[in-house]
Amino acid sequence: MDWIGEPLVGHGVTERRFDLEVDEETVPGILWSPEDATGTRPLVLLGHGGSGHKRMDYILSLARRLVRHLGFAAAAIDGPMHGDRVPGGTDLTLDRVRTRMNEDPEQTARRFRAIRKEWSETLTALQQVDGVGDGPTGYWGLSMGTVIGLPFVASEPRIDAAVLGLMGIPADARGESARSITIPVLFLVQWDDELIKRTDALALFDTLGSKQKTMHVNPGLHSAVPPAEFKASEEFFAKYLRVAATA
Amino acid sequence: MDWIGEPLVGHGVTERRFDLEVDEETVPGILWSPEDATGTRPLVLLGHGGSGHKRMDYILSLARRLVRHLGFAAAAIDGPMHGDRVPGGTDLTLDRVRTRMNEDPEQTARRFRAIRKEWSETLTALQQVDGVGDGPTGYWGLSMGTVIGLPFVASEPRIDAAVLGLMGIPADARGESARSITIPVLFLVQWDDELIKRTDALALFDTLGSKQKTMHVNPGLHSAVPPAEFKASEEFFAKYLRVAATA
Numbered sequence: 123m124d125w126i127g128e129p130l131v132g133h134g135v136t137e138r139r140f141d142l143e144v145d146e147e148t149v150p151g152i153l154w155s156p157e158d159a160t161g162t163r164p165l166v167l168l169g170h171g172g173s174g175h176k177r178m179d180y181i182l183s184l185a186r187r188l189v190r191h192l193g194f195a196a197a198a199i200d201g202p203m204h205g206d207r208v209p210g211g212t213d214l215t216l217d218r219v220r221t222r223m224n225e226d227p228e229q230t231a232r233r234f235r236a237i238r239k240e241w242s243e244t245l246t247a248l249q250q251v252d253g254v255g256d257g258p259t260g261y262w263g264l265s266m267g268t269v270i271g272l273p274f275v276a277s278e279p280r281i282d283a284a285v286l287g288l289m290g291i292p293a294d295a296r297g298e299s300a301r302s303i304t305i306p307v308l309f310l311v312q313w314d315d316e317l318i319k320r321t322d323a324l325a326l327f328d329t330l331g332s333k334q335k336t337m338h339v340n341p342g343l344h345s346a347v348p349p350a351e352f353k354a355s356e357e358f359f360a361k362y363l364r365v366a367a368t369a
Numbered sequence: 370m371d372w373i374g375e376p377l378v379g380h381g382v383t384e385r386r387f388d389l390e391v392d393e394e395t396v397p398g399i400l401w402s403p404e405d406a407t408g409t410r411p412l413v414l415l416g417h418g419g420s421g422h423k424r425m426d427y428i429l430s431l432a433r434r435l436v437r438h439l440g441f442a443a444a445a446i447d448g449p450m451h452g453d454r455v456p457g458g459t460d461l462t463l464d465r466v467r468t469r470m471n472e473d474p475e476q477t478a479r480r481f482r483a484i485r486k487e488w489s490e491t492l493t494a495l496q497q498v499d500g501v502g503d504g505p506t507g508y509w510g511l512s513m514g515t516v517i518g519l520p521f522v523a524s525e526p527r528i529d530a531a532v533l534g535l536m537g538i539p540a541d542a543r544g545e546s547a548r549s550i551t552i553p554v555l556f557l558v559q560w561d562d563e564l565i566k567r568t569d570a571l572a573l574f575d576t577l578g579s580k581q582k583t584m585h586v587n588p589g590l591h592s593a594v595p596p597a598e599f600k601a602s603e604e605f606f607a608k609y610l611r612v613a614a615t616a
Contacts, residue, residue: 313575313584324571327586328560336597337560339574339584350583 123247126150131157135189142199142247144240150206151199151244152176154185155253159195162255164363165248167241167281168198169263169271171288173214175205184262184352192360195254199244201266202233238274245280256280258363262355264288264310264347265317272299283362285355287311288344290322297329306334308358310351317344370494373397378404382436389446389494391487397453398446398491399423401432402500406442409502411610412495414488414528415445416510416518418535418592420461422452431509431599439607442501446491448513449480485521492527503527505610509602511535511557511594512564519546530609532602534558535591537569544576553581555605557598564591 126139134157142149155163166188168181175181176198185196203222205211223230249256261284263271268289275281276299284303287310291297307330311323327337340348373386381404389396402410413435415428422428423445432443450469452458470477496503508531510518515536522531523546531550534557538544554577558570574584587595 333588335588336595337584337586339586341580341582348583 135186144243149199149240153197154189155195159253162257164258165195166260169267171265173216173219175212176200202237237270241274258282260359260363276302290318291326293325300329301331304331306362307332309337311339313339313341315344382433391490396446396487400444401436402442403440406500409504411505412442413507416514418512420463420466422459423447449484484517488521505529507606507610523549537565538573540572547576548578551578553609554579556584558586560586560588562591
């Protein structure tokens with residue numbers, strides 16, 4: 123893991139850019155932690171949505187509140203073909219992403235399969251960092267962050283709780299990843315989502331294997347998740363990750 | 370409004386039994402408020418579910434947490450043909466309630482129509498009480514508490530926010546009450562509810578006219594609402610009723 127540039131420190135939060143090599147691919151990431159943190163604390167991995175990147179507004183804001191309010195660490199990496207992994211990647215549109223993905227569907231599929239391992243190796247590397255350590259770990263990702271998060275969370279035993287949503291599966295889908303997830307999940311649905319069918323979103327919630335799962339539904343379009351759900355995300359991680367937290 | 374017996378005082382909460390005459394019917398109720406409260410504060414009206422009564426476990430517990438955590442007042446009345454309004458009314462079963470209601474459907478319908486006015490007059494009477502006053506007011510009621518709550522909240526302009534749920538309407542219902550409700554609503558659904566069809570519950574949420582509405586869905590049977598949703602109810606009222614609160 124290579125640290126890139128100098129840490130940014132402000133209002134109690136230290137932000138560090140890193141690059142990690144995974145199978146000859148450079149995975150660009152950011153770690154946020156409390157200023158002067160040492161030892162071990164809960165960590166939340168943040169997966170951005172389609173056309174976004176590791177430091178987009180809601181990722182940065184969620185990372186900072188997890189650090190400031192809870193004393194947790196948070197980390198984000200750029201998704202496949204997003205952010206620093208492609209030219210102009212911090213200024214994408216959903217249309218541009220789709221066009222690029224369709225240009226080479228095989229490479230796109232390969233990159234999406236690879237991200238699961240990239241997240242796992244990122245977690246392994248972060249657990250070696252003083253101030254993070256191998257504490258309780260959560261995953262937060264909506265929309266594309268759930269497309270990536272479902273197989274990652276399903277296959278990664280170190281994840282203790284997850285916030286997912288803005289995604290669905292057809293009611294008759296096998297939903298193997300969703301079915302095999304048994305950790306506590308907060309699942310977010312936008313009732314007037316123009317990208318995800320209501321019945322598909324409900325079917326995905328229904329399929330999740332977790333006994334402790336809660337769905338929060340709010341009116342509005344795909345990207346109009348209300349601020350209250352970011353607060354709810356924070357409270358959810360506070361509840362399920364705080365158990366083993368060290369000050 | 371007649372106060373019945375002596376107030377119960379414990380752990381900062383004063384509990385007072387009252388009777389109120391509404392159209393020659395005696396409405397038995399309880400008011401909970403902070404010990405030695407004076408002036409005005411937010412008030413939450415609590416409607417119990419079918420076969421329950423004004424002092425059943427979850428009503429008492431919710432009333433006490435609203436008083437202790439938020440400094441609010443809370444009040445509950447016995448529903449039609451429930452609690453102190455019928456012989457053996459604090460020890461009913463759903464079957465016994467149904468049997469009794471079916472014995473005289475006309476009287477049952479009359480009693481259910483009357484409850485809206487009974488709640489409104491109870492609110493008017495409570496607003497005269499020092500320590501309650503005419504502050505922001507919420508309504509909380511699930512299941513039968515929603516059957517009664519929908520027309521009451523729809524017709525009572527003094528209600529500022531409501532928690533409803535465990536109830537549904539057919540997707541093709543007119544849902545006039547639900548449609549005309551425009552205050553913030555937290556709507557609770559039990560995903561495996563054995564009494565309410567999932568599609569009917571979703572249709573009722575969909576029909577609510579409120580812009581600020583949120584649905585929380587949890588796995589489990591009708592009566593298995595998790596403790597987290599009582600905490601969520603408290604936070605919901607804290608958010609929407611606290612604005613004009615007086616210490």
